[in-house]
Amino acid sequence: MIIDSPLELIFPDLFYRLPAFAGCHDVFLKLEGFNVTGSIKIKTAVGLVENLERQGIAKPNKTVIVESSSGNLGLALSMVCAIKGYEFICVTDPNANRATVKGMELYGARVIVVKERDSAGGFLESRFKTINHILRSEPNAVWLNQYSNIANIKVHAEQTANEIACEFDQVDWVFVGAGTTGTLAGV
Numbered sequence: 001m002i003i004d005s006p007l008e009l010i011f012p013d014l015f016y017r018l019p020a021f022a023g024c025h026d027v028f029l030k031l032e033g034f035n036v037t038g039s040i041k042i043k044t045a046v047g048l049v050e051n052l053e054r055q056g057i058a059k060p061n062k063t064v065i066v067e068s069s070s071g072n073l074g075l076a077l078s079m080v081c082a083i084k085g086y087e088f089i090c091v092t093d094p095n096a097n098r099a100t101v102k103g104m105e106l107y108g109a110r111v112i113v114v115k116e117r118d119s120a121g122g123f124l125e126s127r128f129k130t131i132n133h134i135l136r137s138e139p140n141a142v143w144l145n146q147y148s149n150i151a152n153i154k155v156h157a158e159q160t161a162n163e164i165a166c167e168f169d170q171v172d173w174v175f176v177g178a179g180t181t182g183t184l185a186g187v
């Protein structure tokens with residue numbers, strides 16, 4: 001097998017059978033962790049960036065892509081932006097794992113770690129404040145906004161859901177990890 005792009009390292013049809021895991025029923029784990037950059041968020045990253053490209057908003061070597069991420073989407077976007085020629089700024093917080101932050105930087109991303117806690121005791125509002133500041137000061141900056149971008153749902157409706165439907169004649173239950181709930185909504 002010879003590949004021409006790291007983006008070919010996304011495995012749509014890889015399931016691991018756990019025999020009789022739930023009573024007499026088999027359970028299947030959809031193994032997204034073998035995808036390049038190590039998570040399902042590589043599909044989200046490609047979906048969000050290509051959605052901007054289809055609208056003619058993103059221009060390689062000009063557009064600065066900005067996103068808030070706890071790690072996996074940031075790492076995936078760092079690679080996608082490096083391949084496609086976009087500058088990328090990831091706004092994250094101290095909970096992001098150091099290896100992931102280092103990985104983003106190795107792909108050429110600028111990583112901003114916000115330190116100030118918001119009124120709920122977390123960091124999300126602080127991340128949004130920082131993004132607003134970047135958008136006001138950088139004219140070529142575009143915020144992907146995985147939290148409310150319909151492209152986040154669409155990519156999983158078109159890909160993840162179909163990948164499951166193609167593999168199984170009948171699906172009784174689906175359990176989905178939820179952050180933005182894009183994967184969950186799409187499936």
Ligand SMILES: Cc1ncc(COP(=O)(O)O)c(C=O)c1O
Nearest residue numbers: 039072177178179180181182183
């Ligand atoms: C490994 C992994 N699985 C699942 C999710 C949840 O994805 P979503 O944001 O679509 O709910 C995330 C979110 O970052 C993730 O990193």
